Amino acid sequence: MSAASAEPARRPRRPSGGPGPLLEVAVAEFNTRGYDATSMEDLSRAAGITKSSFYHHFAGKEALLRAALERALDGLFGVLAEPGASAGSPSERLRHIVRGQVRVLMTDLSYVTLLLRVRGNTETERWALERRRAFDAEITALVRQAVEAGEVRAGIEPALAARLLSGLVNSVAEWYRPGRPGSGTLPDDVARAVFEGILPAA
Amino acid sequence: MSAASAEPARRPRRPSGGPGPLLEVAVAEFNTRGYDATSMEDLSRAAGITKSSFYHHFAGKEALLRAALERALDGLFGVLAEPGASAGSPSERLRHIVRGQVRVLMTDLSYVTLLLRVRGNTETERWALERRRAFDAEITALVRQAVEAGEVRAGIEPALAARLLSGLVNSVAEWYRPGRPGSGTLPDDVARAVFEGILPAA
Numbered sequence: 001m002s003a004a005s006a007e008p009a010r011r012p013r014r015p016s017g018g019p020g021p022l023l024e025v026a027v028a029e030f031n032t033r034g035y036d037a038t039s040m041e042d043l044s045r046a047a048g049i050t051k052s053s054f055y056h057h058f059a060g061k062e063a064l065l066r067a068a069l070e071r072a073l074d075g076l077f078g079v080l081a082e083p084g085a086s087a088g089s090p091s092e093r094l095r096h097i098v099r100g101q102v103r104v105l106m107t108d109l110s111y112v113t114l115l116l117r118v119r120g121n122t123e124t125e126r127w128a129l130e131r132r133r134a135f136d137a138e139i140t141a142l143v144r145q146a147v148e149a150g151e152v153r154a155g156i157e158p159a160l161a162a163r164l165l166s167g168l169v170n171s172v173a174e175w176y177r178p179g180r181p182g183s184g185t186l187p188d189d190v191a192r193a194v195f196e197g198i199l200p201a202a
Numbered sequence: 203m204s205a206a207s208a209e210p211a212r213r214p215r216r217p218s219g220g221p222g223p224l225l226e227v228a229v230a231e232f233n234t235r236g237y238d239a240t241s242m243e244d245l246s247r248a249a250g251i252t253k254s255s256f257y258h259h260f261a262g263k264e265a266l267l268r269a270a271l272e273r274a275l276d277g278l279f280g281v282l283a284e285p286g287a288s289a290g291s292p293s294e295r296l297r298h299i300v301r302g303q304v305r306v307l308m309t310d311l312s313y314v315t316l317l318l319r320v321r322g323n324t325e326t327e328r329w330a331l332e333r334r335r336a337f338d339a340e341i342t343a344l345v346r347q348a349v350e351a352g353e354v355r356a357g358i359e360p361a362l363a364a365r366l367l368s369g370l371v372n373s374v375a376e377w378y379r380p381g382r383p384g385s386g387t388l389p390d391d392v393a394r395a396v397f398e399g400i401l402p403a404a
Binding site: 034037091094143146150151152153154156157160161163164165166167168170171172174175182189190193194195196197198199200201202 | 236239293296345348352353354355356358359362363365366367368369370372373374376377384391392395396397398399400401402403404
């Protein structure tokens with residue numbers, strides 16, 4: 001109810017020496033409370049610093065959201081920029097991209113989770129949705145190429161395949177937690193599920 | 203700001219003659235605003251009736267949530283009770299269940315969407331999560347049986363396969379909209395993706 005800056009500073013969850021850790025704290029709060037329901041008071045309280053220290057690093061809540069979504073999107077577009085994403089047949093490129101997407105999701109789980117929850121209520125959210133659509137369009141185009149090259153069984157509707165592909169990959173964010181045993185093979189497991197089935201015949 | 207019952211009744215979105223249409227209105231509001239952020243005022247305003255008329259049908263917000271989640275869960279457990287879910291090999295049963303899950307999702311999209319967003323903040327939500335877990339446990343057990351029967355390629359970790367399976371099926375709720383062309387084959391398309399891959403080799 002009272003301004004956070006008037007309250008005694010709580011013990012910080014982690015060192016809050018720069019923008020990186022603050023961003024981490026903000027993303028955790030956004031994911032827990034929802035972006036709309038999180039105030040700069042909530043954020044500075046969670047980080048254990050004053051609001052004015054927070055504003056020293058970020059112009060406001062939307063700047064934090066933008067930085068967080070940028071990190072997730074940079075990771076995903078970074079995969080598309082890797083040599084493996086443009087070398088080889090469309091199928092090989094798709095396999096590389098799927099593995100890369102899962103790796104980004106595992107490395108930057110909270111950032112990708114935030115990205116997947118974006119609904120388009122602010123300018124930053126609409127920008128992020130636009131970038132997600134651009135990413136998905138690249139995947140759909142590649143699926144189309146794989147079908148046209150005869151690498152993927154005809155009869156698969158490329159737009160539907162791309163939606164299912166994205167749905168499968170992104171669903172990992174709902175249950176994956178860092179340090180889960182057996183996670184090392186997860187990128188390959190998901191890629192195999194895409195090309196051979198989740199329950200392939202023996 | 204003032205109580206909804208003191209405001210002039212708005213034109214109802216649909217006939218509000220009984221609990222069914224009210225439930226439909228409530229689910230739409232819950233999905234748009236989020237359950238926590240929706241008040242009985244919001245609901246009676248959206249339904250175009252007074253709060254007391256609303257309370258005539260439902261004891262309160264949580265009763266509405268429970269009725270909505272029950273509908274989604276009854277649909278899903280209804281699939282498990284179908285003859286096709288217990289006849290045939292584990293793989294055949296799984297194929298039947300996947301198709302049925304997609305059909306329920308298409309028929310009761312808003313109810314299933316609400317179920318998939320449940321986070322466990324209220325007793326009703328925790329009950330629904332418990333039921334979802336029970337459903338998932340049945341699927342995991344069937345996947346295990348399929349692996350043990352040698353129908354599914356060994357090396358697939360049943361718990362992971364079940365998670366990916368549920369992730370793939372549920373992701374359909376994020377983009378499917380009733381009346382979408384080509385939807386008729388969606389249950390079979392998803393089942394094929396599960397057993398042959400989203401991008402099966404030609």
